[in-house]
Amino acid sequence: MDSEDPNSPGWTIGQAEAGVYAFYDFDGEPIYVGQTVSNMKDRVGRHLTGQRSDPVGKFVLDPFEVADIEVWTLPHIAEMGGKASVRTNAMRAYESTVYYMLKAGSLFNAVLNEAVPPALQPVELPWSVRGRIVPDELWEDRNHPDVRIARRAAHVGRLAQLVSERQLRGGGLRRTLHLQTQRLEWLTYQRLVELNLVEAHPGEPTDVDEE
Template sequence: MAATLFPDNPDFIKRPPFETDELRRCLTNYLDTPFEFDPSGARPLVGNYRWGVYAFFDYDDEPIYVGQTNEQLRTRIRRHLTNQRTDAVAMSVLDPFEVHDIEVWPLPQFQDVDPKKDRTAAMAARLHLDALERRITAQAITNSQFKAILNEKDPPPGELTVEVPPSTRGCIVSDRVREIRGHPDFRIARRALIMSRLAQVISERQVKGGLRRVMLTQAKRLEWLAARRFEATGGARTVPQEGDQDGEE
């Protein structure tokens, strides 16, 4: 009754906040992009492939996370970025709002392989998927200026090597959201917040080395971003001396 009488009352808005809504919209647009390199000649939607590897990149084009799935790229990626049901997000290893681009490497040759119905075919597909994840992870680490990404765990070990298949990459940040979240001071504050949450998780649990490695990598990323911002805004020459009048710039 109240919602009918007061349709503009923000208490009755059912949609999520603007930035969350934009993330969902842009993510859906990306996952619904036709994949141009399917050997069948068809153009299936990127998100509809069952098997594949994916990588997330931040606002500086830095690779920050690599993962794999055999349940469907759409399902796995959305779980990371929209419903916070993965350990990476729940423990503040990965911040969904720091993801700017996504790149995926679908494996069309295994599209009809169902792990629940054909264990032999699924094992072959799994070995191939693990090998591809190792390649993409190594590539991401090499391309990172920190020589590290935010994965808590390393890819499964193995001797198999595979060729990197065609991929597709796209942006999941709208221009309006980029104006808000792209500001370096906002990014510094957000990254520090995520680090504090991760530090809290570590302090409250008996964790393995993976989380501590993530913490170290995040500290390096935060220090680099803060140093870059400091120099860009004038560096040491802008630091006041004792006796100078206080106040903001």
């Protein structure tokens, strides 16, 4: 967040008042895309600490799975007058562009967002800044396959319990649960390959239709 903002010379990424951000896991897979018309550092920080963060509270996002963050700042939207809703509406095309760009490049052809952004006409994105947030001294432990499998299995269990306890109107959380189980299956299979217990195969995860 202290990196210089390439779209606002003299400002840092964390000072941006409008932009789109993406979280990536330890495999470089996109796991969440969001946008904000408030302070970027505060917004991202709430996700990583679980404070007033719906994606974390609903077990859509596990902060400990976030290895990298990428940010696209949008100073021209921050400078717009009027209500915050006006700036939020102006942000939608950028959020949609980032979401579907990352989805297309994902091994699972998916991002874990509960609410899928509408597919709008893509727009030209500004320069982005991407960086790793996990310190070197913690990387080896957090990136260990067995540690990641254990955390992801526990996370899937909590999400499954939430789904079972709620009368869901939409399918967003159920879709996220399905994607999380796919990611868990892939991670456990890769561990078996690594230990030479099975042979690697070229199969790809099943795509999931979005609502």
